[in-house]
Amino acid sequence: MSAEISKDDPRPESEQAAGILRQEILRGGIKPGAHVGSVRDLATRFKISGMTVQRALAILREDGLILTTSRGSYARDPQEATEDSGANAGVDLPEVLRQLEHLTSQVSELRGRVEALESRSVPGGA
DSSP, X not given: OOOOOOTTOSSOHHHHXXXXXXXXXXXXXXXXXXXXXXXXXXXXXXXXXXXXXXXXXXHHHHTTSEEEETXXXXXXXXXXXXXXXXXXXXXXXXXXXXXHHHHHHHHHHHHHHHHHHHHHSOTTOO
């Protein structure tokens, strides 16, 4: 399992680590019920901070691919994870991201208009 975090990848390191672990779980490199690794071990493996590892594990928990207990994080059966992920069913993530990008550009445009209006206003309200 030699996948590494890339400084050239625009994604946050936590997303990269989560992606690597996700592939290992989905491909069977990490079997259901197997320990994913301690935060310290994963931080050493990926050369990232423990906090970044915790964010990666949170992503996998949200995806239903791991279960975290007081003893660590364990891989879940990907089939069960798919069945349990009804909370995101029907969400078209690429479409949501497109809409978010559109809204961001609209906000930016409005900010520019407000700044232009403010620069034209005469001090003292004359």
